[in-house]
Amino acid sequence: MQEKTITLILGGFGLVAALAWNEAxxxxxxxxxxxxxxxxxxxxxxxxxxxxxxxVSMQLKKISKKK
Known part of the structure; x- marks a missing residue:
């Protein structure tokens, strides 16, 4: 449960960063x-x-396959 909560919080922060980059x-x-x-x-x-x-998605997929 705690891991999912952290993942959701990090996803929210990622969205905020993406919106900032979008404006820039x-x-x-x-x-x-x-x-x-x-x-x-x-x-x-x-x-x-x-x-x-x-x-970026392709690179992340490659990284996840290595693990």
Whole structure:
């Protein structure tokens, strides 16, 4: 029970950190693209985030298989 609680708390902290990074990256894209909020910039952002998530997920899966 205690291990599950710790896992849930850490998941919550991870979500907070992810939201902070989301805002930071969105601000970066607003600076990089002259017309912030354009459809193209939103798709570029979504694709970039998806690629990062897939790479991190694959690495975590490799690590979990080693154990």
């Amino acid at each position: 990256i969105k601000s970066l894209f607003e600076e990089l693209f002259e017309k912030s909020g354009t459809l193209i910039s939103k798709f570029v952002y979504a694709i970039l985030v998806t690629i990062i998530v897939v790479i």
